[in-house]
Amino acid sequence: MIDAQLLKILCCPETRQELAVAPDSVVALLNERIVSGELTNRGGQLVTVRLDGGLIRKDGTFLYPVRQNIPVMLIEEAVALQPLFKT
Numbered sequence: 428m429i430d431a432q433l434l435k436i437l438c439c440p441e442t443r444q445e446l447a448v449a450p451d452s453v454v455a456l457l458n459e460r461i462v463s464g465e466l467t468n469r470g471g472q473l474v475t476v477r478l479d480g481g482l483i484r485k486d487g488t489f490l491y492p493v494r495q496n497i498p499v500m501l502i503e504e505a506v507a508l509q510p511l512f513k514t
Contacts (some may be wrong), residue, residue: 428482429448429493433498434447434482439489440486440501441502444486445484446483446484446485447483447484449479449480449483449490453483453490453508454481454510456511457474457478457490458477460474461476461478466506467506468503469489469502469503469504469505469507470504470505473489474506478492478493478494479495480492480496482498483508487508487509488506488507489507490508491505498509
């Protein structure tokens, strides 16, 4: 999905933390939330387009969407992960 060389140079635009490719299970959960109309991004906008993948910030708090193999590295497009994975 994401070229290894590209992943090495990408970082979170907010904190400059490293990014890792999101597991398929996380992407599947987010896509379920998108289909059900329950997922918003940091900008407060409802996410309506399914994700092809994602890049998770090293601290695990945010995921940057990947669509058509292109990482969307805009802070307001990131999705908060902690509220989704509370037990």
